[in-house]
Amino acid sequence: MKKQIMYKKLAKYYDLIYFDKDYKTESKIIKKLIQKYKKSRGKELLDVACGTGHHLEYLKSDFSCIGIDINNEMLNEAKQKVKKVIFKKADMVNFDLHKRFDVIMCLFSSIGYVRTYKYLSKAIQNFSRCLKAGGILLIEPWYNNPAFKPGFPFMSTYSSKNIKIARQSTSKVIGSLSVLRMHYLIAEKDKEVKHYSDEHELGLFDTSKTLKIMEHAGLRSKFFKNGLRTDRGLLIGVKRK
Numbered sequence: 650m651k652k653q654i655m656y657k658k659l660a661k662y663y664d665l666i667y668f669d670k671d672y673k674t675e676s677k678i679i680k681k682l683i684q685k686y687k688k689s690r691g692k693e694l695l696d697v698a699c700g701t702g703h704h705l706e707y708l709k710s711d712f713s714c715i716g717i718d719i720n721n722e723m724l725n726e727a728k729q730k731v732k733k734v735i736f737k738k739a740d741m742v743n744f745d746l747h748k749r750f751d752v753i754m755c756l757f758s759s760i761g762y763v764r765t766y767k768y769l770s771k772a773i774q775n776f777s778r779c780l781k782a783g784g785i786l787l788i789e790p791w792y793n794n795p796a797f798k799p800g801f802p803f804m805s806t807y808s809s810k811n812i813k814i815a816r817q818s819t820s821k822v823i824g825s826l827s828v829l830r831m832h833y834l835i836a837e838k839d840k841e842v843k844h845y846s847d848e849h850e851l852g853l854f855d856t857s858k859t860l861k862i863m864e865h866a867g868l869r870s871k872f873f874k875n876g877l878r879t880d881r882g883l884l885i886g887v888k889r890k
């Protein structure tokens with residue numbers, strides 16, 4: 650089974666697949682949190698694993714924004730959609746943009762793709778290194794081990810006149826990894842229905858261990874149960890001076 654094709658071959662359908670995700674409201678919450686917790690003075694914002702750049706569309710008028718992602722196909726969608734933002738290809742574990750930011754955010758559980766604690770630590774240390782003193786880190790985590798309920802079938806659909814998408818998945822846990830097997834059926838006007846299968850592996854990271862890693866990386870850190878979505882919470886770290 651091919652891995653993460655949703656972010657490669659299917660990148661052009663990503664915004665349709667998540668048509669009901671409320672990026673506008675999420676971005677308003679992000680702005681409020683930044684206002685409340687950020688202690689540095691600047692407005693440099695980095696969106697790590699930015700995908701198609703949807704949050705940046707709503708944040709670019711308040712911040713000077715850069716988006717990075719590991720997949721060119723997602724970045725191409727972002728570049729077409731979101732103007733006046735710089736997008737670059739980079740891996741969250743080891744990127745170096747030779748500048749420091751007031752805000753670094755890694756949203757919609759993208760952090761789970763680092764898979765292991767070793768790479769979680771590397772990524773968080775890297776985020777902290779790239780923050781100014783008093784700068785803020787926002788990480789919207791993937792589920793932790795007890796919260797993730799494997800085995801249940803999942804389905805989402807998108808329907809417009811010219812395109813219909815059905816996405817179904819099942820999941821399992823292997824050690825501290827969640828493995829999601831996805832299938833997509835895409836029907837487009839005047840084309841054959843296409844079927845794609847895909848696999849996503851995301852680390853199930855304990856919240857208290859993640860907070861310790863953040864503290865160790867020089868961030869005063871907290872977990873908020875009510876984050877951007879109701880089910881995942883939000884980790885906030887402020888870089889110590």
Ligand SMILES: C[S@@+](CC[C@H](N)C(=O)[O-])C[C@H]1O[C@@H](n2cnc3c(N)ncnc32)[C@H](O)[C@@H]1O
Pocket residue numbers: 656697698699700701702703704717718719720723739740741742755756757758759762763
């Ligand atoms: C669920 S999407 C989230 C995209 C976007 N933040 C959003 O809220 O819609 C996960 C993103 O993580 C990216 N990604 C996966 N592993 C990565 C890595 N090691 N470094 C940077 N980006 C990564 C994928 O290409 C994909 O765009």
